[in-house]
Amino acid sequence: MATVQISEAEWQVMNLLWHQQPLTAQEVIAALGEKNGWAVSTVKTMLHRLVKKGVLRFDQQGTRYVYSPRVRRADCVRDESRSFLKRVFAGEPATLLAHFLKTSRLSADEIADLRRILDQQEERS
Amino acid sequence: MATVQISEAEWQVMNLLWHQQPLTAQEVIAALGEKNGWAVSTVKTMLHRLVKKGVLRFDQQGTRYVYSPRVRRADCVRDESRSFLKRVFAGEPATLLAHFLKTSRLSADEIADLRRILDQQEERS
DNA sequence: AGGGGCCGTTTACGGTTGTAATCCGAGTGT
DNA sequence: ACACTCGGATTACAACCGTAAACGGCCCCT
Numbered sequence: 001m002a003t004v005q006i007s008e009a010e011w012q013v014m015n016l017l018w019h020q021q022p023l024t025a026q027e028v029i030a031a032l033g034e035k036n037g038w039a040v041s042t043v044k045t046m047l048h049r050l051v052k053k054g055v056l057r058f059d060q061q062g063t064r065y066v067y068s069p070r071v072r073r074a075d076c077v078r079d080e081s082r083s084f085l086k087r088v089f090a091g092e093p094a095t096l097l098a099h100f101l102k103t104s105r106l107s108a109d110e111i112a113d114l115r116r117i118l119d120q121q122e123e124r125s
Numbered sequence: 126m127a128t129v130q131i132s133e134a135e136w137q138v139m140n141l142l143w144h145q146q147p148l149t150a151q152e153v154i155a156a157l158g159e160k161n162g163w164a165v166s167t168v169k170t171m172l173h174r175l176v177k178k179g180v181l182r183f184d185q186q187g188t189r190y191v192y193s194p195r196v197r198r199a200d201c202v203r204d205e206s207r208s209f210l211k212r213v214f215a216g217e218p219a220t221l222l223a224h225f226l227k228t229s230r231l232s233a234d235e236i237a238d239l240r241r242i243l244d245q246q247e248e249r250s
Numbered sequence: 251a252g253g254g255g256c257c258g259t260t261t262a263c264g265g266t267t268g269t270a271a272t273c274c275g276a277g278t279g280t
Numbered sequence: 281a282c283a284c285t286c287g288g289a290t291t292a293c294a295a296c297c298g299t300a301a302a303c304g305g306c307c308c309c310t
Contacts, residue, residue, distance in 0.1 A: 007267055011212045025287075041270050044288070049267090063277075064287060077213055081224065084209045087136045088202055093229030094238065097222065099206065101242045104218030111247055113219070115240070117226040122236055132297060150257075166300045169258070174297090188306075189257060 003079045004053040012036065013046050014055065018073040022059065022066035128204045129178045137161065138171050139180065143198040147184065147191035 006014060016031055017023060023031075029043045047067055050056040055076075058065035089096040106114070131139060141156055142148060148156075154168045172192055175181040180201075183190035214221040231239070 005266080008208075008212060009268065015215065038268095039270055040287095041272090042268075045268085045270075048289075077224065078228070080209070080213050081228070083133075084205070084213075085225075087133060088205050088209075090140065093225055094231055094235040097225055097229070097231075097239055098242060099202065100210075100218055100222055100225075101239060101246060103203070103206070104222070106219055106222075106246055108247070110219040111243055114222055114226060115243060117223060118236055118240060118243075121226060121231055122233070130296080134298065163298095164300055166302090167298075170298085170300075173259080183258095 003075075004055055006050075006053070006055065006076060006080070009036075010046055010050055013043070013050060014069065014073070014076070017056065017067060017069050022061075022068040024061070024064055024066050026064075028067070128200075129180055131175075131178075131180065131201060131205070134161075135171055135175055138168070138175060139194065139198070139201070142181065142192060142194050147186075147193040149186070149189055149191050151189075153192070 012032055013028060016028060025044055025047055028047065029038070029040055032038060033040065033043055047056065047058075051058060051067070055069065055071045056067050057070045058067045085091055085093060085096055089099070101114075137157055138153060141153060150169055150172055153172065154163070154165055157163060158165065158168055172181065172183075176183060176192070180194065180196045181192050182195045183192045210216055210218060210221055214224070226239075
């Protein structure tokens with residue numbers, strides 16, 4: 001999919017809408033406005049831009065719009081992850097993984113899960 | 126340390142200088158210019174901006190400057206990683222780790238290393 | 251001494267981002 | 281009908297970014 005650039009602030013909006021959709025501008029504002037100290041217009045601008053970028057769409061719902069994602073979160077995560085991996089860890093996933101493994105506090109369950117994934121990785125190679 | 130924003134393109138310059146320092150503008154251009162299709166002036170601009178941002182410094186070396194990092198790579202990696210983690214993975218390291226574990230091709234050695242880190246993680250908890 | 255080069259500095263310019271205020275049309279209460 | 285309000289659309293504006301040309305000084309060759 002054509003990958004548009006989603007900015008820091010816009011990610012918050014997208015994350016919300018990936019979580020629950022569709023939402024009206026009001027609902028987005030209610031969910032994110034205060035938390036970020038965003039003015040009403042600020043959120044409206046972001047919704048507008050996201051629509052223009054093609055990652056959100058809106059449907060007329062009576063007098064107002066409801067917004068929903070047009071792109072899958074997984075795709076955006078993939079793109080953003082690739083870019084980050086390349087920029088900060090020279091494209092070396094092992095380095096990235098080591099970094100986050102070392103700097104994160106993980107629960108026993110999480111560690112177990114990660115081990116399991118590693119096992120599967122191993123099988124595949 | 127006060128965290129300045131290092132842009133995509135600037136990361137490449139910083140990565141080079143973290144790798145070997147100090148370097149003249151010429152050396153930076155030699156290393157990155159062609160690879161990125163950057164004009165000489167482009168690289169000069171980036172060096173200039175990085176100095177202004179306080180992440181690079183220069184020392185007069187005869188008639189020209191040599192540039193070196195003023196901030197530690199580890200600090201920038203930490204900041205950038207935090208921001209990425211928060212933006213894309215809702216601040217959940219386990220989710221991030223799972224993602225990269227699943228989508229990366231890892232060698233047997235790398236997998237072994239990561240296991241070892243996981244073991245240490247476990248001990249600490 | 252004059253012309254090139256090389257090098258750092260300044261200026262340029264369009265696009266993106268954060269952050270909003272303002273505008274305008276439609277529905278609503280009186 | 282008329283003022284008011286709510287919601288989307290338009291306009292604003294500074295900082296940052298990618299990308300680079302133009303400028304001005306210093307050193308070297310002829």
